[in-house]
Amino acid sequence: MDALLVSTGVVALAEIGDKTQLLAFLLAARFKKPLPIIAGIFIATIFNHGLAGALGTWITSMLTPEVLRWVLGISFLGMAAWTLVPDKIEEDEANVASRFGVFGATLVTFFLAEMGDKTQVATVAMAAHYPDPLMVVAGTTLGMLIADVPAVFAGDKLAAKIPLKLVHGIAAAMFAALGLATLLGMGARFGL
Template sequence: MEAFLVSTGVVALAEVGDKTQLLALVLTARYRKPWPIILGIFAATLANHALAGSLGASLAHLVDPRLMRWVLGVSFIAMALWILIPDRFEDQPSQRSSRFGVFGTTLLMFFLLEMGDKTQIATVALAAKYTSLLWVIAGTTVGMMIANVPAVLLGEVVARKLNMKWLHAIAALVFLTLGIAVLLGAEI
Protein backbone atom coordinates (compact mmCIF):
# COMPACT_ATOMS: atom_id res chain seq x y z
CA MET A 1 0.00 0.00 0.00
CA GLU A 2 2.96 2.29 0.67
CA ALA A 3 4.07 1.95 -2.96
CA PHE A 4 0.60 3.04 -4.09
CA LEU A 5 0.42 6.06 -1.79
CA VAL A 6 3.94 7.31 -2.51
CA SER A 7 3.51 6.76 -6.26
CA THR A 8 0.17 8.57 -6.28
CA GLY A 9 1.43 11.55 -4.32
CA VAL A 10 4.69 11.95 -6.19
CA VAL A 11 3.10 11.81 -9.63
CA ALA A 12 0.09 13.97 -8.74
CA LEU A 13 2.39 16.73 -7.49
CA ALA A 14 4.87 16.37 -10.34
CA GLU A 15 2.11 16.50 -12.94
CA VAL A 16 0.58 19.82 -11.86
CA GLY A 17 1.57 22.38 -14.48
CA ASP A 18 3.17 19.70 -16.67
CA LYS A 19 2.80 19.73 -20.45
CA THR A 20 0.29 16.87 -20.29
CA GLN A 21 -1.95 18.96 -18.07
CA LEU A 22 -1.69 21.75 -20.61
CA LEU A 23 -2.54 19.22 -23.33
CA ALA A 24 -5.65 18.26 -21.34
CA LEU A 25 -6.69 21.93 -21.34
CA VAL A 26 -6.07 22.26 -25.09
CA LEU A 27 -8.04 19.11 -25.91
CA THR A 28 -10.90 20.20 -23.66
CA ALA A 29 -11.02 23.63 -25.28
CA ARG A 30 -10.96 22.09 -28.73
CA TYR A 31 -13.39 19.19 -28.38
CA ARG A 32 -15.62 20.13 -25.41
CA LYS A 33 -16.13 16.40 -24.68
CA PRO A 34 -14.59 15.71 -21.27
CA TRP A 35 -15.37 11.99 -20.85
CA PRO A 36 -13.62 10.68 -23.98
CA ILE A 37 -10.65 12.89 -23.04
CA ILE A 38 -10.57 11.51 -19.49
CA LEU A 39 -10.81 7.91 -20.76
CA GLY A 40 -8.05 8.60 -23.30
CA ILE A 41 -5.80 10.02 -20.57
CA PHE A 42 -6.48 6.97 -18.39
CA ALA A 43 -5.78 4.43 -21.15
CA ALA A 44 -2.62 6.22 -22.34
CA THR A 45 -1.28 6.59 -18.81
CA LEU A 46 -1.99 2.99 -17.89
CA ALA A 47 -0.20 1.71 -21.01
CA ASN A 48 2.73 4.12 -20.68
CA HIS A 49 3.27 3.54 -16.98
CA ALA A 50 2.90 -0.24 -17.32
CA LEU A 51 5.79 -0.17 -19.79
CA ALA A 52 7.84 2.17 -17.59
CA GLY A 53 7.08 0.17 -14.46
CA SER A 54 8.05 -3.09 -16.14
CA LEU A 55 11.37 -1.53 -17.14
CA GLY A 56 11.96 -0.35 -13.56
CA ALA A 57 11.11 -3.74 -12.07
CA SER A 58 13.47 -5.45 -14.53
CA LEU A 59 16.28 -3.06 -13.64
CA ALA A 60 15.76 -3.79 -9.95
CA HIS A 61 16.44 -7.50 -10.58
CA LEU A 62 19.44 -6.93 -12.83
CA VAL A 63 21.36 -4.32 -10.84
CA ASP A 64 23.20 -4.82 -7.56
CA PRO A 65 21.06 -3.42 -4.67
CA ARG A 66 23.83 -1.07 -3.47
CA LEU A 67 24.27 0.38 -6.94
CA MET A 68 20.49 0.56 -7.36
CA ARG A 69 20.22 2.60 -4.15
CA TRP A 70 22.61 5.19 -5.58
CA VAL A 71 20.93 5.20 -8.98
CA LEU A 72 17.51 5.67 -7.37
CA GLY A 73 18.69 8.32 -4.94
CA VAL A 74 20.37 10.35 -7.65
CA SER A 75 17.36 9.82 -9.95
CA PHE A 76 14.96 11.21 -7.35
CA ILE A 77 17.24 14.22 -6.76
CA ALA A 78 17.49 14.78 -10.53
CA MET A 79 13.68 14.63 -10.68
CA ALA A 80 13.53 17.33 -8.01
CA LEU A 81 15.69 19.59 -10.17
CA TRP A 82 13.82 18.74 -13.37
CA ILE A 83 10.47 19.65 -11.80
CA LEU A 84 11.76 23.15 -11.14
CA ILE A 85 12.16 23.68 -14.90
CA PRO A 86 8.75 24.80 -16.20
CA ASP A 87 7.19 22.98 -19.14
CA ARG A 88 6.19 24.83 -22.27
CA PHE A 89 3.50 23.31 -24.41
CA GLU A 90 3.76 24.92 -27.80
CA ASP A 91 2.22 22.41 -30.18
CA GLN A 92 -1.51 22.58 -30.78
CA PRO A 93 -3.16 19.37 -31.97
CA SER A 94 -3.26 19.34 -35.74
CA GLN A 95 -6.46 19.15 -37.71
CA ARG A 96 -5.41 15.69 -38.93
CA SER A 97 -5.66 14.28 -35.40
CA SER A 98 -9.46 14.60 -35.57
CA ARG A 99 -9.74 11.48 -37.73
CA PHE A 100 -8.98 9.37 -34.63
CA GLY A 101 -11.88 10.88 -32.70
CA VAL A 102 -11.61 12.53 -29.31
CA PHE A 103 -10.65 9.35 -27.43
CA GLY A 104 -8.12 8.18 -30.03
CA THR A 105 -6.52 11.61 -30.36
CA THR A 106 -6.21 11.93 -26.57
CA LEU A 107 -4.83 8.40 -26.22
CA LEU A 108 -2.21 8.88 -28.92
CA MET A 109 -1.14 12.37 -27.87
CA PHE A 110 -0.90 11.57 -24.15
CA PHE A 111 0.98 8.32 -24.75
CA LEU A 112 3.54 10.04 -26.98
CA LEU A 113 3.85 13.13 -24.79
CA GLU A 114 4.58 10.98 -21.73
CA MET A 115 7.49 9.21 -23.42
CA GLY A 116 10.61 10.29 -21.53
CA ASP A 117 8.58 12.67 -19.36
CA LYS A 118 9.43 13.13 -15.70
CA THR A 119 6.42 11.08 -14.54
CA GLN A 120 7.43 8.19 -16.79
CA ILE A 121 10.97 8.31 -15.43
CA ALA A 122 9.57 8.57 -11.90
CA THR A 123 7.50 5.44 -12.63
CA VAL A 124 10.65 3.58 -13.68
CA ALA A 125 12.41 4.67 -10.47
CA LEU A 126 9.43 3.87 -8.22
CA ALA A 127 9.01 0.42 -9.80
CA ALA A 128 12.71 -0.24 -9.22
CA LYS A 129 12.34 0.86 -5.59
CA TYR A 130 9.18 -1.02 -4.62
CA THR A 131 8.55 -4.71 -5.08
CA SER A 132 4.87 -4.30 -5.95
CA LEU A 133 4.78 -3.32 -9.60
CA LEU A 134 0.98 -3.30 -9.73
CA TRP A 135 0.71 -0.86 -6.80
CA VAL A 136 3.27 1.45 -8.41
CA ILE A 137 1.47 1.43 -11.77
CA ALA A 138 -1.89 1.93 -10.05
CA GLY A 139 -0.47 4.78 -7.96
CA THR A 140 1.21 6.61 -10.81
CA THR A 141 -1.91 6.23 -12.94
CA VAL A 142 -4.14 7.57 -10.14
CA GLY A 143 -1.67 10.42 -9.62
CA MET A 144 -1.94 11.35 -13.31
CA MET A 145 -5.72 11.25 -13.11
CA ILE A 146 -5.75 13.39 -9.95
CA ALA A 147 -3.74 16.05 -11.77
CA ASN A 148 -5.41 15.86 -15.19
CA VAL A 149 -9.11 15.19 -14.58
CA PRO A 150 -9.63 18.56 -12.85
CA ALA A 151 -7.85 20.21 -15.78
CA VAL A 152 -10.35 18.60 -18.12
CA LEU A 153 -13.43 19.25 -15.97
CA LEU A 154 -12.60 22.74 -14.80
CA GLY A 155 -10.59 23.94 -17.76
CA GLU A 156 -8.74 27.19 -17.58
CA VAL A 157 -10.24 28.17 -14.21
CA VAL A 158 -7.88 25.69 -12.56
CA ALA A 159 -4.81 27.01 -14.37
CA ARG A 160 -5.55 30.60 -13.35
CA LYS A 161 -6.17 29.80 -9.67
CA LEU A 162 -3.14 27.62 -8.88
CA ASN A 163 0.30 28.98 -8.09
CA MET A 164 2.43 26.72 -10.27
CA LYS A 165 5.73 27.86 -8.74
CA TRP A 166 4.63 26.71 -5.28
CA LEU A 167 3.28 23.40 -6.55
CA HIS A 168 6.49 22.73 -8.47
CA ALA A 169 8.52 23.63 -5.38
CA ILE A 170 6.50 21.21 -3.22
CA ALA A 171 6.87 18.41 -5.79
CA ALA A 172 10.61 19.10 -6.04
CA LEU A 173 10.91 18.98 -2.25
CA VAL A 174 9.14 15.59 -2.18
CA PHE A 175 11.53 14.14 -4.79
CA LEU A 176 14.56 15.68 -3.05
CA THR A 177 13.47 14.19 0.28
CA LEU A 178 12.94 10.77 -1.31
CA GLY A 179 16.35 10.96 -3.01
CA ILE A 180 18.21 11.89 0.15
CA ALA A 181 16.35 9.27 2.17
CA VAL A 182 17.22 6.55 -0.37
CA LEU A 183 20.87 7.62 -0.44
CA LEU A 184 20.98 7.47 3.34
CA GLY A 185 19.62 3.91 3.23
CA ALA A 186 16.05 4.59 4.35
CA GLU A 187 13.39 2.12 3.34
CA ILE A 188 10.76 4.30 1.73
Protein backbone atom coordinates (compact mmCIF):
# COMPACT_ATOMS: atom_id res chain seq x y z
CA MET A 1 0.00 0.00 0.00
CA ASP A 2 2.95 2.34 0.67
CA ALA A 3 4.07 1.94 -2.96
CA LEU A 4 0.65 3.10 -4.18
CA LEU A 5 0.35 6.05 -1.80
CA VAL A 6 3.91 7.37 -2.18
CA SER A 7 3.86 6.92 -5.97
CA THR A 8 0.54 8.71 -6.25
CA GLY A 9 1.60 11.65 -4.08
CA VAL A 10 5.03 12.12 -5.58
CA VAL A 11 3.84 12.01 -9.19
CA ALA A 12 0.75 14.16 -8.55
CA LEU A 13 2.99 16.88 -7.12
CA ALA A 14 5.79 16.44 -9.68
CA GLU A 15 3.29 16.63 -12.54
CA ILE A 16 2.05 20.10 -11.58
CA GLY A 17 3.68 22.46 -14.05
CA ASP A 18 5.24 19.54 -15.94
CA LYS A 19 5.19 19.59 -19.74
CA THR A 20 2.51 16.90 -19.91
CA GLN A 21 0.26 19.00 -17.68
CA LEU A 22 0.96 21.96 -19.95
CA LEU A 23 0.03 19.68 -22.85
CA ALA A 24 -3.27 18.84 -21.09
CA PHE A 25 -4.01 22.59 -20.79
CA LEU A 26 -3.18 23.11 -24.47
CA LEU A 27 -5.28 20.20 -25.75
CA ALA A 28 -8.21 21.21 -23.55
CA ALA A 29 -8.06 24.79 -24.82
CA ARG A 30 -7.73 23.66 -28.44
CA PHE A 31 -10.38 20.91 -28.57
CA LYS A 32 -12.74 21.56 -25.66
CA LYS A 33 -13.53 17.80 -25.48
CA PRO A 34 -12.44 16.65 -22.03
CA LEU A 35 -13.48 12.97 -22.13
CA PRO A 36 -11.34 11.87 -25.11
CA ILE A 37 -8.44 13.90 -23.72
CA ILE A 38 -8.71 12.23 -20.30
CA ALA A 39 -9.02 8.78 -21.94
CA GLY A 40 -5.90 9.49 -24.00
CA ILE A 41 -3.97 10.62 -20.92
CA PHE A 42 -5.03 7.48 -19.03
CA ILE A 43 -4.10 4.98 -21.77
CA ALA A 44 -0.81 6.75 -22.63
CA THR A 45 0.19 6.86 -18.97
CA ILE A 46 -0.60 3.19 -18.39
CA PHE A 47 1.56 2.16 -21.36
CA ASN A 48 4.37 4.60 -20.60
CA HIS A 49 4.54 3.96 -16.87
CA GLY A 50 4.02 0.22 -17.42
CA LEU A 51 7.22 0.21 -19.48
CA ALA A 52 8.93 2.29 -16.80
CA GLY A 53 7.77 -0.11 -14.09
CA ALA A 54 9.09 -3.08 -16.07
CA LEU A 55 12.44 -1.32 -16.48
CA GLY A 56 12.58 -0.60 -12.74
CA THR A 57 11.88 -4.25 -11.97
CA TRP A 58 14.56 -5.38 -14.43
CA ILE A 59 17.08 -3.01 -12.84
CA THR A 60 16.52 -4.62 -9.44
CA SER A 61 17.37 -8.01 -10.91
CA MET A 62 20.61 -6.70 -12.44
CA LEU A 63 22.12 -4.84 -9.48
CA THR A 64 23.21 -5.96 -6.04
CA PRO A 65 21.15 -4.50 -3.17
CA GLU A 66 24.06 -2.24 -2.11
CA VAL A 67 24.61 -0.82 -5.63
CA LEU A 68 20.85 -0.48 -6.12
CA ARG A 69 20.57 1.49 -2.86
CA TRP A 70 23.17 3.99 -4.08
CA VAL A 71 21.72 4.23 -7.58
CA LEU A 72 18.20 4.79 -6.25
CA GLY A 73 19.29 7.23 -3.55
CA ILE A 74 21.22 9.36 -6.03
CA SER A 75 18.37 9.06 -8.58
CA PHE A 76 15.82 10.35 -6.05
CA LEU A 77 18.13 13.26 -5.17
CA GLY A 78 18.52 13.99 -8.88
CA MET A 79 14.74 13.94 -9.25
CA ALA A 80 14.49 16.45 -6.40
CA ALA A 81 16.74 18.86 -8.30
CA TRP A 82 15.03 18.21 -11.64
CA THR A 83 11.61 18.90 -10.12
CA LEU A 84 12.70 22.46 -9.36
CA VAL A 85 13.35 23.16 -13.08
CA PRO A 86 10.18 24.43 -14.84
CA ASP A 87 9.06 22.57 -17.97
CA LYS A 88 8.08 24.06 -21.32
CA ILE A 89 5.97 22.35 -23.92
CA GLU A 90 7.36 21.85 -27.38
CA GLU A 91 5.01 23.00 -30.14
CA ASP A 92 5.69 19.87 -32.24
CA GLU A 93 4.13 17.70 -29.53
CA ALA A 94 0.94 19.73 -29.70
CA ASN A 95 0.76 19.80 -33.53
CA VAL A 96 0.26 16.02 -33.75
CA ALA A 97 -3.36 16.68 -32.75
CA SER A 98 -4.42 17.82 -36.19
CA ARG A 99 -3.69 14.36 -37.72
CA PHE A 100 -5.13 11.87 -35.20
CA GLY A 101 -8.25 13.42 -33.68
CA VAL A 102 -8.60 14.35 -30.03
CA PHE A 103 -8.13 10.89 -28.44
CA GLY A 104 -5.36 9.81 -30.83
CA ALA A 105 -3.53 13.11 -30.52
CA THR A 106 -3.66 12.97 -26.74
CA LEU A 107 -2.53 9.33 -26.70
CA VAL A 108 0.43 9.94 -29.03
CA THR A 109 1.54 13.29 -27.63
CA PHE A 110 1.27 12.21 -23.98
CA PHE A 111 3.13 8.97 -24.60
CA LEU A 112 5.94 10.77 -26.44
CA ALA A 113 6.05 13.71 -24.03
CA GLU A 114 6.37 11.32 -21.09
CA MET A 115 9.39 9.51 -22.62
CA GLY A 116 12.34 10.49 -20.44
CA ASP A 117 10.19 12.93 -18.47
CA LYS A 118 10.70 13.27 -14.73
CA THR A 119 7.51 11.37 -13.85
CA GLN A 120 8.59 8.44 -16.06
CA VAL A 121 12.06 8.43 -14.51
CA ALA A 122 10.44 8.60 -11.07
CA THR A 123 8.31 5.58 -12.00
CA VAL A 124 11.44 3.62 -12.95
CA ALA A 125 13.10 4.54 -9.65
CA MET A 126 10.05 3.76 -7.51
CA ALA A 127 9.45 0.44 -9.32
CA ALA A 128 13.07 -0.46 -8.55
CA HIS A 129 12.63 0.71 -4.96
CA TYR A 130 9.34 -0.97 -4.03
CA PRO A 131 8.70 -4.73 -4.25
CA ASP A 132 5.33 -4.28 -6.02
CA PRO A 133 5.80 -2.53 -9.39
CA LEU A 134 2.11 -2.90 -10.27
CA MET A 135 1.17 -0.77 -7.26
CA VAL A 136 3.82 1.77 -8.31
CA VAL A 137 2.41 1.97 -11.85
CA ALA A 138 -1.14 2.23 -10.48
CA GLY A 139 0.02 5.01 -8.14
CA THR A 140 1.95 6.97 -10.76
CA THR A 141 -0.97 6.67 -13.19
CA LEU A 142 -3.36 7.88 -10.50
CA GLY A 143 -0.96 10.74 -9.69
CA MET A 144 -0.92 11.79 -13.35
CA LEU A 145 -4.71 11.79 -13.44
CA ILE A 146 -4.98 13.75 -10.18
CA ALA A 147 -2.79 16.48 -11.69
CA ASP A 148 -3.99 16.40 -15.30
CA VAL A 149 -7.76 15.86 -15.10
CA PRO A 150 -8.34 19.21 -13.35
CA ALA A 151 -6.07 20.78 -15.97
CA VAL A 152 -8.32 19.41 -18.71
CA PHE A 153 -11.49 20.74 -17.08
CA ALA A 154 -10.22 24.03 -15.74
CA GLY A 155 -7.71 24.93 -18.42
CA ASP A 156 -5.64 28.06 -18.01
CA LYS A 157 -7.87 29.44 -15.24
CA LEU A 158 -6.55 26.85 -12.79
CA ALA A 159 -2.92 27.19 -13.91
CA ALA A 160 -2.81 30.86 -12.92
CA LYS A 161 -3.95 30.09 -9.34
CA ILE A 162 -1.53 27.25 -8.49
CA PRO A 163 1.63 28.34 -6.62
CA LEU A 164 3.99 26.32 -8.84
CA LYS A 165 7.15 27.14 -6.88
CA LEU A 166 5.56 25.88 -3.67
CA VAL A 167 4.23 22.71 -5.29
CA HIS A 168 7.57 22.01 -6.99
CA GLY A 169 9.33 22.63 -3.66
CA ILE A 170 7.10 20.10 -1.88
CA ALA A 171 7.63 17.50 -4.64
CA ALA A 172 11.39 18.13 -4.55
CA ALA A 173 11.38 17.70 -0.76
CA MET A 174 9.54 14.37 -1.12
CA PHE A 175 12.08 13.12 -3.68
CA ALA A 176 14.95 14.34 -1.48
CA ALA A 177 13.50 12.57 1.57
CA LEU A 178 13.16 9.34 -0.44
CA GLY A 179 16.74 9.74 -1.65
CA LEU A 180 18.21 10.39 1.79
CA ALA A 181 16.21 7.59 3.40
CA THR A 182 17.40 5.21 0.69
CA LEU A 183 21.05 6.28 0.94
CA LEU A 184 20.99 5.99 4.72
CA GLY A 185 19.39 2.56 4.53
CA MET A 186 16.32 3.73 6.39
CA GLY A 187 13.88 2.93 3.57
CA ALA A 188 13.12 -0.59 4.76
CA ARG A 189 12.30 0.63 8.26
CA PHE A 190 9.78 3.17 6.98
CA GLY A 191 8.24 1.11 4.18
CA LEU A 192 10.13 3.05 1.50
